[in-house]
Amino acid sequence: MRKAGTVVAILLLLQACSDREDISEEIKSVDPVDETPVSSPDYNESRNAYFGDLHVHTMYSFDAFIFGTTASPDDAYAFAKGGVIRHPGGFDMQLDVPLDFYAVTDHAFYLGSLRAMADPSTDLSKHEIAAGMSNLSDAKNRRGHFEKIIAFLRTERRAELLDRKVYKEAWDDIVAAANRHNDPGKFTTFVAYEYTASGDQMENLHRNVIFRGDKAPNLPFSAIDSLNPERLWEWMDEQRGKGLEALAIPHNSNGSNGEMFKLLDFAGNRLNSAYADQRMRNEPLVEITQVKGTSDTHPALSPTDEWADFEIMPYRIATTMDSAVPGSYVREALMNGIELKQKKGFNPFKFGVIGSSDTHNGSYAGDEDNYWSKVGLLDDEPVERGSVPLPEPREDGGLYTDGYFRTWSAAGLAGVWADENTRGAIYDAFRRKETFATSGPRIKVRFFAGHDLAAIESKDPIPRAYDTGVPMGGDLIAEKNREPAFLVWASRDANSAPLQRLQVIKATVRDGKSIEQVFDVACSDGGEIDPETHRCPDNGARVNLEDCTISDGVGATELRTTWQDPDYDPSEYALYYMRVLENPTCRWSTWDAIRSGVQPREDLNATIQERAWSSPIWISPYE
């Protein structure tokens, strides 16, 4: 009798779940062709900056579940809107300032599977690899399970862990949650997932796939369908044909061992224009910074960029194997792109940039001074992430925990310039590449190029910049007799450190090879740029490592200038992007150490300079 009662109860629950789906279908659909502006109160023809996170994992991700995460997609969206959710470590997480947009991007492969394995009533729980899954205890045990599962997923038997019913239910819940929380004019969500492909040697080829509308394919295209990202693009092309517009955003190229931006296709052939077209049709953006490090550039690639050594994460993802530098960083890829354009007429690496967190807690990863990291119970304690010494030294004498968490970084953010906060407006900004990335603070950056721009100090230079020039992410064609000017403008995060210097990073193809230059273009505190070195003087901003306080009264609230390239040559292919640096502040590891009453670790940077990067503007030569 009791058993029968339970079955009825389960059926009722299933019934309740399908009721929930009905709700999602009633949500007004976002029409992809309707460009009529919605009259939201902050609609702005000169566009507003919106901040969000396009890389968020919840309990449905196989790894997040092992890490102890119980936050659902609903919880994740509630958190982004300012709600409180509980970390598996037992503390509450809340944002000081809610985000404007958010996308839950769970790993499509084995979506919901691990959760099902831990439930003794499911078939998946009977699988040998599920042994012990329902009783995960400490971090060590969890990490052991994570490694065991990762290893199993690399065997021919990986399909055994796929239960289509579990997969479908999880995906439907993710789609429904995104549609339920989308609130045009106030808060934007996206139907999204992560395509989690890796090479034989753990070369990271991961992408997040973001859909424009509220409709989703029956199931995502996952790494089980193919480990070849070109198959993903083919599938996306097919979906687009059916009216399901989407784009893919690669991330952690730093951990790809040179595979993400290599100059060969997946099969090992040289790149061609068909490859470039397909890649750019599907991948207009790249995630340049996140918890697992920053992929802008590397000191070995950019020896003349003194700020290239920023949150470098040197390993392949989920390993401590070194990741080769060439082919793994965005700036080098952008440069190879224009070189290919000049030599062969196509550019497969014409990316705009965003940042995001890659949190596996459902919750954006927190700021440097409030870092809860991203893998649940594996790294929620300073000792576990290697910022504070172990109670007892390791067997090999090491004072800190082994592993890669120390090289991780407190979150990145995605910024866009859009007319208003709606799915359509923000997605279209992704397509235009009118996007920027920050290492966490809500720094706003504007970047335009044109031959007829108004002076930066004129009353409102933005409408004219849109009319006569191009914003970040755009293309400009050189003119024979006039040099373009750049409008470069950054505004601080009101609740973070002031700005130190404004920079333009230039790449050009000269004598058949791409070269890069970093220009300081505006300095804080009245500093003058040295015309030889193109550098601002030191503004004297310092951090007190006793308590992380920063110099008072130093730094700028805004930095802006109209800039012209002193080495401009209208016959060259070139690209330019801006970067702005904050005054130095404590890195999360220093905050951890100070709060624990120990010395910050000497082999880690005690301070960082938070920053923002714009998407590039490409200039084609005068014909």
Added chain:
Amino acid sequence: MKLLREPLIWFFAVGIILFTADDYFSRQPGRVVVDEGVRDRLNKLWQVQTGNSATPKELESLVQNWIREEVFYREALRLGLDRDDSIVRRRLVQKLGFLIEEVEEEGDQTRAVQDYYEENKANYSLPVRYSFSQIFFTDESRLAELQTKLEQGADWRGLSETSMLNSSYASRSEKEITATFGRPFTGYLYSLVQGKWVGPIKSSFGLHLVRLERILPTETTPLSYIEKRVYADYLQHRREVVTEAFYQDLLENHEIIHE
């Protein structure tokens, strides 16, 4: 017989009978009954898992599996394998949870949902929002000049220094204002006067003269707009209440000893 009125004696007598009976029956070869109920249940589970109704052959195989499982299950129970097993423990608790939730689905809940909404209006309300205009400047010595110009009726929009800040903001919550201007600025919101330039007010950017256009008081979304959401919240709340009451009820019959 005075002794027969003694509850303790009854207690022992019944205890002995139960103990003997349990011992006797558990030694008997068990009877495993496969009735319509069992077949029906197996068929339904099959449908949930595969989407199809079981063919007679499939059903027969399901029944055979079930018998096998049932026999092993009884033996496992007899050996006491269910005790001190965290999976069994968790699963049973989970099943109990389902039973409690089952109670939930009865009767018309409209009135109760309405009451729940009334009691939890704060969850369905927008915060106080401010609409204001601002003139931004960095040098405090400009204050007198700005005030004079405003008094003379100059266009206030032309008085701001260039910045990425907007000249006007419509219906922003305190949190949003803090995000844009920084914490200290938000502290001055209470000193604003409608239709009048107030300041200088300090922000993370510099100084501002601020004119409050209007305050939108906290506003509750009508139930009819968000019925489904409130109903879902209500159900969740009811589940928590019922589960807690059930727990407290059971707890009364237990003595908890911490050793």
